[in-house]
Amino acid sequence: MTSAETEFPGPEWARPRGREQGATYRAYLFGPFRVFKGTEALGQRRHRREKALLLLKWFLLNPGKPVSMDQLIDIGWQDTAPEKAASGFHVGMHCLRRMLEPDLRPGQESSFIHRSGTSFYRFEPGEGWWSDAHDVERLFEQARAGDAHGDARRACFYYSRVAAYTVRRFLEDEESQQRWLAPYRRQYEGLCSQALIRLIQIHSARGELDEALEYAYEKLRLDPYNELAVGTIIEAHLQLGRPDDALRQLSLFLSSVERDLGAVAGRGLLALRERLTAAPPLASAGG
Template identity: 40%
Template structure:
């Protein structure tokens, strides 16, 4: 299940588990440090099923719910297709399983319910993102700027890879994607504030511009960029950035400059 032989294979976390899975960037799974192959025939549905299980550990799903994830709007005997798919996935995850031997992870019952039990054997980068996010927030609240900055930088290393890019058109994953999109934006804003507080002009400006690339209507990022240009002595950069932002608000949204932007425009005018 490794689609990127040249990709980094070491988790950002220092923890090591029997299985490691990356959902940011090209999806890949390692077992004891070695990449797993694809399910027989390169079955795409088995890969999608594993992604779904990893994002919903321990949660029970009816067979029809999983079938809708794998083949949305499909017809025919999807229950049988699901049975074949989960069997294929079990074999690639645990090739040593004897015939009819139950999987350690993929569970089911006679009522057509399926669930995934990681059993402390699995590490995923999505779980690490949640862990690092909690650490970043705790450090931020405690005023530990260095640790908070380090954590937010680690989060960006994940977010920059993109979350499940090969499933971008799969609606079932949209809620997870929305959470990580929001986390990406929040991480950049937190880093922007931390760098500004520490007087890191270049890093702060980089964060501000990255926020604006994602959200061209972010007044906080635009204001920070203008103010950093002024601190750097780049009046031309400040004027250009401010006027471009005001023009974007007007042309795209029909919004007039806020009092804060008008005050900033006065600062820039007096700096000339």
């Protein structure tokens, strides 16, 4: 066994979904927000639990990070009078503790939510928790490790699982919480974007045309002005002997960049257009 192989985790990472299936608590932040304890869905959308779920979202995105009561109030009660905001916060925190651990006795400490001083809190999920947001980070680090060791197979294995999260938008039903969620959304969308780019690059370099095209089209769906993706698609048309389709796709892309962004595409695509327009027409497939 090589030293590169020994740096990868054990059998649990051969089956990435094993962690999800074995967790007591499972939280999903891609798509609509959902939390399960076993098979039970927690915090159904009752009005009194809305704030408890908001607190849980913040904790899941910041595990182990101390936060003050005032900071949490600024997220969930920013439009509420100060005296009512503090009362609402304590109600929401009590509801969250009970939601996660219904059998807590009065005065008993939560297993997950810890208070320090008079107004600081932190969330310690422990081994019994799994979230797709944390899963993206772990998978991406595994992909980068494979990349760094020149192991394209492992890198693509993990990058493809990160890219799979692009199907659902991060916390897609939280439009009213755009301000505080914005940096987290950028972070996770950035990881997925980087994964797609590396998948396109690795599969293109390996001559794996179908895979490169699959991820190029997915990247173009998320970012209609991505030059790497459109360049990959155009080169694929050329390899398949379809120069007319390549030129048509390139012309549409260059026009949309100029029309929608008021910009000019990069030199690589412009040089590709010159190459295509200057090339003599190819013989038909039959010839």
